[in-house]
Structure formats: structure tokens, C-alpha cells
Amino acid sequence: MDSNDLPHVKQIELKKAMSVDELLREMGASGVFGAGKLAKAADIFTAMVKDAECVTFLGVAGALVPGGMRNILIDIVNLGYADVVVTTGAILTHDMVEALGHRHYQGSEHANDQELFDAGFDRMYDSYMPNKAYGDIEHFFSSHYAELKDITTIRALLLKIGQLLPGKSLLGACAQNNIPLFSPALADSGIGLMMYNLIAAHKPIAAKAFDDLPEMINLAWGKKCGVVYLGGGVPKNFIQQAMQFAGGASYGIQITTDRPEAGGSSGAELKEGISWGKLHNDAMHVTVPCDVTIALPLIVAAAKSRL
Amino acid sequence: MDSNDLPHVKQIELKKAMSVDELLREMGASGVFGAGKLAKAADIFTAMVKDAECVTFLGVAGALVPGGMRNILIDIVNLGYADVVVTTGAILTHDMVEALGHRHYQGSEHANDQELFDAGFDRMYDSYMPNKAYGDIEHFFSSHYAELKDITTIRALLLKIGQLLPGKSLLGACAQNNIPLFSPALADSGIGLMMYNLIAAHKPIAAKAFDDLPEMINLAWGKKCGVVYLGGGVPKNFIQQAMQFAGGASYGIQITTDRPEAGGSSGAELKEGISWGKLHNDAMHVTVPCDVTIALPLIVAAAKSRL
Amino acid sequence: MDSNDLPHVKQIELKKAMSVDELLREMGASGVFGAGKLAKAADIFTAMVKDAECVTFLGVAGALVPGGMRNILIDIVNLGYADVVVTTGAILTHDMVEALGHRHYQGSEHANDQELFDAGFDRMYDSYMPNKAYGDIEHFFSSHYAELKDITTIRALLLKIGQLLPGKSLLGACAQNNIPLFSPALADSGIGLMMYNLIAAHKPIAAKAFDDLPEMINLAWGKKCGVVYLGGGVPKNFIQQAMQFAGGASYGIQITTDRPEAGGSSGAELKEGISWGKLHNDAMHVTVPCDVTIALPLIVAAAKSRL
Amino acid sequence: MDSNDLPHVKQIELKKAMSVDELLREMGASGVFGAGKLAKAADIFTAMVKDAECVTFLGVAGALVPGGMRNILIDIVNLGYADVVVTTGAILTHDMVEALGHRHYQGSEHANDQELFDAGFDRMYDSYMPNKAYGDIEHFFSSHYAELKDITTIRALLLKIGQLLPGKSLLGACAQNNIPLFSPALADSGIGLMMYNLIAAHKPIAAKAFDDLPEMINLAWGKKCGVVYLGGGVPKNFIQQAMQFAGGASYGIQITTDRPEAGGSSGAELKEGISWGKLHNDAMHVTVPCDVTIALPLIVAAAKSRL
16 A cells, blocks of 8 residues: 555635535545545435436435424425435424424423423424424324325325325425335324324224335335435335345435444444445445534535536 | 532442442442443332333334343343333344344454355344344244234234244243233334235235324323333334323433434433423433443343342 | 524525535524534634634644644634634644645545554544654654753744744644644644653753643633634643633533533533533533534634625 | 354343343353443453553543542552553542542532532532532642652652542552553643642742653553553543554553544544554454443453452
């Protein structure tokens, strides 16, 4: 090994009115630590979107809607940056909260939680959701029960919800753009509790537990795939298991503050997926150890300039 | 405030052949930082198990079976330390792997993942699973298809699997002890892929997506409850949402290395649950920022001595 | 409490060719999680630099020069964004490495470290320093021994080094701009080892261990102060202890991935400093849990646009 | 590769009244994730203490005295488990606080810091120090000024303080056992501020900045060495740079919650030291990502049983 074989760390130069894209290029030229990984993620994201053959799977976990990322997620779908979306139930519940006219609020992680309870705010770190929003979600589901009750997959249920939901939403954007939206653990969410309310009132819901799998796996089967993981949890793992049927993803980005050492899937480095056949050995991939609310806007703003 | 109002930090004294229980008592007397939280978790765990009124919910996520925690989990069920168990699908898949005679192996986080793929090992940080184990799981499900196909809840499906599975297992222990076992995201796991295989072969599986919710919520409804979270993910959140129907848990322990700042449920401090009505304002509770494979054996070993 | 009392979380809007400053304003309007903290840090940084009364102390730890932050640090000094600088010895050693014509290189955290040793590269995560650089540093100190040997404070020693060092450097920028530069643990660094070489060759170095303290404390005494901590360690703590003589800092920013729960100073939230008299109770302050190589360029790029 | 080549993960078995040593042996047989690393650390610690040739260097950073670890550190010195000790100034300041009859107190990380300030308590996460303790430290130094003023190294200054300090202390234990104790950044601590008080009152302190280096490096030169790092900071780095003169440490343990990705020395994996010549390529070594107050008592309790 020789220093001529290695790119040097370019010291980053800042300038007035610098664009996000320019800054990420500087970070890419520096090439190390968090900045290097973030820049690489932006490059890989652009590459997978540009690659006409590539089917891009987006996994979304964490309180990203209360965290201000909702319009970026909707942009990703509307601009064609993702071909398949998998989320937690909470992401979709929060999306409905805002679609139905409620907002999240800026609070404090040091708040008195009993006072918040008394005032009707549900805290997620320093973001608050007004508890009364659930009333409107409940009304949505009770008034649309007839249209939802016989649907046998969660994916089709979400498509119908997206079609029925007023205003701008992630659910609606997926429906309008024919982007398959999955949420295999939907029972574990505010939306799940609405289904419970119906079932407890003797209004059955036909959706089945495993019947989304054939469509999900067919979307990956034999394709050149890219994966983008915002957080871990079920969305990451559900996409990862489909990647085995693609012969491994060709592009991969993961943004998370979860740690790998304890062995769980959410914090696991993408590289580990090579052993499982979930990632090609020669895939472009990077794990960015960063808060999604910092990294995602940077990556997508750069992509908007580049694409 | 006055120093007489505050317990002092007792400097921990170690001795030869000290028991885990004695060490945790010393840590409790020191009372601060990680040691203080770990000792508090052991005290709360003992208190909730001793409380005859308390229904204890155990949420289990992460690669705990590849991490050597399987017998501890089985012990918790067999000794009556938990009344309801919720896990990821991966926990149960790994449990089946070992029940069917396979083992996990000690490897390295610096391994060459392509070599592992070629050799048939799936890596989880520094623990390896032999890929061939899936063949036996597939055989289990295809040979028991008739007994599983018409079951309409995941919880009942898991009970049946636990009854059918040979040898010692977490699935079996729950079945034998009448401990309800839930895994609402079971589709997202190796077991889920086995269901996919059956469905793809035109062998339908009747299990429904939301029909576990009534039993889960009834288990909490109006009860004095305790919660123990090993990692976060769906198991934590699924129990948390049930706690709203209990008027908030009275005891709470969470062990995780996930961080709270990014806002997601997995890293959220238990305290935040007070705002949601998921935790009593006067509950005994603690969040231990530690690897579960370190903290759990200490807590359960102390409990075995104390109970 | 009422939702009218609370600002709502504005969902971030991205646009093509967006500037860093514009993005940080969007993040500030979202106001929560990491993005909210980052935006707040940019606002506080701008406020403390604009405040003509405020003496700004910059503490710098970690491998920021191998991480591409060298020109940003030099900019901060040249643009008058900091009035006092405190660093680890490593920061200054790496600064000399580049001033003397060497570079750092982009490598891999998965490298074979024995191969790197054989090839003469010192690894810091995924950045490499050519070991031969030390030869030039040694030559610098042996040839300038006469000018350095009788200097009795580390701060004056660093001023002289800054005056003697060729080319652009952080040491030189501080010297040229009359910005006091401290490095109280300089013995603990490559520069320290050069001092060892001289001392071992019977060439004494007069610098004393505690004689920087009067100047450092006088810089804070009775002043309105601001603090900016990039990482923790000695630079943070050395500034923090001076803040007690200022009656507590009025502005505070800390960027670190260190954790608070284990109790150490490096990961401690700034808020804790209120109990010590190191931070005003009404100070503007924020702790950003982020890699410095991501957060610092964003904050300084925004400041360049705003100032 | 074949499963016969790899040890399997033994599922941990717990029993009533289990000793810490027995539990760590179970964790060693499981061999993976945090438990595996912790057990390995206990094994390496025992091995380096047993190795009569090995010079063991202990680096200590973080609020370990307010965290209840003081008697364990004193035990390590009294039992001959360490041959050289390097600490931050804070460790020694807190050691003096307790030696002079004060205690630390169990508080809360959610405390009102202004109330603590008013009540005279300095907060370190959830441990409080009574601010009045500084008065006694100041008295100690002013009354012993004559014995300290002409000492030219920090190491000799600490030896003298250890001889003068009443009661049981880490400083005293090092003095009594002839264990060299270094604290190269002593100016950056409460003790440093006492030196400042003297200097500001025209009472000079002779200690020099770099004159500890020859003794420190001679202690390592050409020796078989072991390193134990509790936290990072100056103590780790000061020992690491000496290891280059030993041809690299033969044994290494690091316990920290700091992260490697941002590139700083405190979070860097020990493995990286191989590239620098600070660690032998064939050294037994492990980095345990854990709170020191949890891991250290376990490791030392096991060592007490084994040695």
C-alpha cells in the first residue's frame, strides 16, 4: 500500500450561500467519518434512482412525521424516488393525524409528562401529538367500514385508505402513484387500535396476516434492487427478507442511530446482509450513523439538485 | 434541599465469591449511573413478580437466541415471572432453529461476509446461524400444514406450533404454561417466509391480521400491570398500546441500547409513556441503557435468589 | 397547556439548489429531534458571534483534522467567530502534519491493521495518517529548540509554534489573529512526544503545568461568554471550569456522540452546567447528538451566509 | 468453514445464589454480543494480572468516584492488579473530596439545575457533589503549599499529595504501594483550580508540563505490557502513546460507551492501535461497549475469585 493508491482527505471548504448539494460534494471529497458516509449515501441514492433497472424499496420507521419528515417522504413518492414503500403502523397513523387536519407540536424532552397527559398531549421525545386526533381517525374508520371490511391484504387496505383520505398524505401519494405500500405490523399502531374498536363492536376485518408476502416477494424476485432504510424495525427486516429473492440488493443505504454490537437487526450494518444473500457482495452500500431528521433532508435535497 | 435528604453514593465493595445478588445490592446502594439503574431494574422486576395482582407483560426483540438468552427466556416463563409474552418473529424463528437441533455459533463481527455466504452461515454481528436450519423449519411447517391452516389468530397459531415442536423451547414453554404468546409481525420473519412458501404453493393460511388485538387488550384491561422490555420494536409498542387500557402500567423496566433523541418508540424512555397513559405517574420504572445480554442475566439471576 | 401555546412542527419543504442556510431554517421551523437541535445550534452560534460583548470560547477534541474539518476551524478563527481556542494535543499534531506538507488519506474501518502498520499508516477509524510525518515534526522541533526551550507556558509555546510554522494552519491562524490558543494536555500527543525526545536528549523544556490557568481564567472573569464544544475531553472541561469565573456562560453549543448516562463530562448535557455555575440558568444552549463532521459544516456554512 | 470449526453459542444457564464468577463463565461460553465481550474482558484481565512479566497500565476517566467505583479502584491498586495508573484530574479531585470526609449523593438526571445550584450541589448526571467540599480541598493545598511548591513533575506532586492525604484514597493507595500515578491534564480539574488559586496569590508551583514523559515512557520501554481503559480521554491516549515504546501492548481491555465512527481516540476500538504499533497484532484484546459502573465491578469481582 502506498499513499498514491489512496485518495487524500480533502479539507472541506465552505462558502457563503453554499447549496446543500455543494456541501455534500465537499463532504464526499473529504470522504471519512460521518461526513464521508453521508456524502456516499447521497451518491448511492442518486445512483439507484437514476438506474432505470433498479427497483427501489424504502423502509420507514421511527417518529418521522412528528419529526418533520412527512413532506420529504411524500416528495420521494411523488418524484418517483421509491418504487415500493414499507412503514411501521405509527408512520401511517401520524400521517393520518396530519391528513385529518391535526398537527404535531414543538415541546421539550424535559416536560412534565403528567401535565401533558392532563392537557391531552402524547409526547414523542420533544414532539407532541394532540390526543384528540384519535377521535377523527376513529370517525374515519367507522364511516368507511363498509369499504374496508372485506379487503384481505394489508397492502390493499392501505391502498383503499389512501384513496379515501382527504388532503395530501403519504398514504394518498402511494395510492395515486401506484406505489405499493406495506405495513406488516399494522396491528401494532393507532390504526391497529381502530381495527380493534371495530372488531370489538362485532365488525370483523378480513385482512389476513401473511397474504401480503406473495406480492412483496414478487416485487423483488429476480430484480436489480436498491434499499433505503430510515431506521430499522419491521420495515427494514421485511425488505431485507425479500432481498433474498432478488439475489441480494445492488444498492443500499441505512440511516440509524441504533448500534450493531447488541446483535439486533435494526442496528446491524448492511454489510452483514452479504452473508444472508440480502446484499450483493459488490453492492454500493453505506450505513450512516445519524439522526434521520438530519441526514434525510440533506440526501434528498442533494438528489433534487442532481436528478 | 440538604444532603440529609439524599441517600449518599455508597462506594461499592467487592468480595471473593460474591453472588450476583450481593453485587446488585451493592450497585443499588451506590445508586447512580448504569449500576444504579441496573440494580433498580432488578428490584422492580422482583417487586412485580412478587405482586400477586400484577399481570407482567414481557416484550422481546433483538437477536437474543443467537445471543445466548434462550434458556433465560424459557426460565422466565417456566418460573412464572411473566404472564404474557410478545416477541418479534425472529425470536421465534431462532427458537425453532434450536428446538429442531441446530445451534448458533461464535464468530466475528469482522468476518468476510461473502465467505460466510459461501459456507452457509447467516451472520448476526458475531453470532452465526447455519442456513441449512431453514430446511428443517420448512419441513416442520409443510408436515404440519393441516393442523395450522385454519387457525385464525397468530396467538393461536403460535400455541399450536408450541404444542407440536419437539424438545425444549420458548414456544413450547409458553404453550405448556398457558402463557399467551403474541407476535403481531410474524409475517416479517423466517416463519413468515414459511407461510409464504405455503401460500405460494396454493396452501392458504387463515390467520388474520388484527384478530389478536381483542385478547391482548383484554389481558390488560383494568388490570394492575407490569412491563419488561428487552429491546424495543413491535413487542414494546404492542404492549405499550395495551397499557392504555390498563390505565397505565404500575411497574416498568426497559433494557436497550437504542437512543431517545431521534424520537422513535424503541429508544424512548419509559417516562414518556406517562403522557400517553401507558405508564402510571407513580409507577416504579427504569430504563437501563445496556446490552440485554449483559443486563438480563444479572437481573434474572438476582431474581432467582430473591424469589 | 393548549396547542395555541405551542409552535407546531412545520413539515420540512425541500427545493432544488436549496442553500444550507435555507435548509437549516426549515429544520428550525420543524423544531424537533436532531434537526431541531441542529438548527438551534446554528441560531445560537450566529447569536453569540453577533453579540459584540460575548467572548466566544471554542473547545476542539477528536480527530477533526483527519476528518476534513481543518479549513473550517481555520475559517472560524480568521473570520473572528471564536475569541479563545482550546484543543487537544492531537488536533495540533494533526494540524502540524498538514502544515508540513503531509495529508490524511481515505481508508476503511475494516482495514487489516497489521498491513497498515507495515505500510506506515496510522489508522483513525477510516482516515489514515502517514507515519513518516512524525519525522518532519521532529525536525521542526529540533531545529527550533532554542526558540522554544525557555517559554514557560503552553499557550506561549503554541503561539511561538504558530509563528514559526510554514503555510496555512490552525496554529498559525491563532497566532496571526491574536487568538489565545490553549492545549493543557499537550504532553499527551505527538507534540508531547517531541518534547520527550528533546528532554530525553538532555534538552529541557521550561513550560510549566499550571501557569496557563491565570490567563485562561482572566479571559472569562466577569465576561459575557459563549461556549462551543466540538467533542468533549479536556477542551470542554478546561473551558467549563473557566466559566465558573464568568458567572456561567450565556450561550452554549455542544456537538458530540458521547452519551450522558455514564456520568462523564464529555457526554454530559450542557444543562447540567447550571448546577455548577458554568451555565446561566437563562442561557441559550443546545446539545446536538451528532457527528461533528456532519453538524459543524452545516452550522458554519449557515453562519457564513448570515453574518 | 464448517460448524465443527466454530464453538457454538452455549445458552446461558442461571441458578440461585450464582456467583459473579460463575455467571461470567456462562457468558464466556455463550461467547457473543456484549456478554461475550464482557466475559472475554474478565479473562484477559485475569491473564494480564497473572502474567508476572506483564506491566499493567490502568487508564481511568469519567465520573467513576461519584459513580461508586472508588473502592474498586483502590482495591485494584492494593491487590497489585495494576502497575501504573493514569487518571483525569477529576478522578483525583473526587477522590480528595471523599478522602476529606465528603460524600457524593444519589440524585436525578431530571433535576432542576438552578435549584441544585442554589442548594450547593454540583450535578454529574444523577450523582451530586456538595460544592462546599472545595473549601476543604483549598485548605489542604494552602496548608501544604510549602511541601508541594518545588516539586517539578505532576507524578511526584501526586505522590506527595497521596502521602499527605488523610484516610483511605486512590491517591494514598498509589503512594503506599509505590504505584506510579500520572495525571498529565491535572491543570484541567478542581485540583488545577487550587493551583490557580495559589499562583494567583503569587505562590508559584514548579511542576513542569512535559517532565512526566521520561518516567512514563521508561515504564513501558521494551516491556511486555497490558492496558486497561476505563473510559477514554487523556488517560487512554497517554498510555497508548507509551505503548509504542513497548512495541505494542500484549493485553488490552477497553470499557466505554463512546462510539468509534466519529474517529476520536476515546471511542476508537483497540484493534486500530495495531496500525500505530500500540497493540501487538497477536494481543488478547477486547472493547466492551458498556457503562463502566456495570462492567468494572463484574470483571474485578470475577478476578478476585480467580486470583
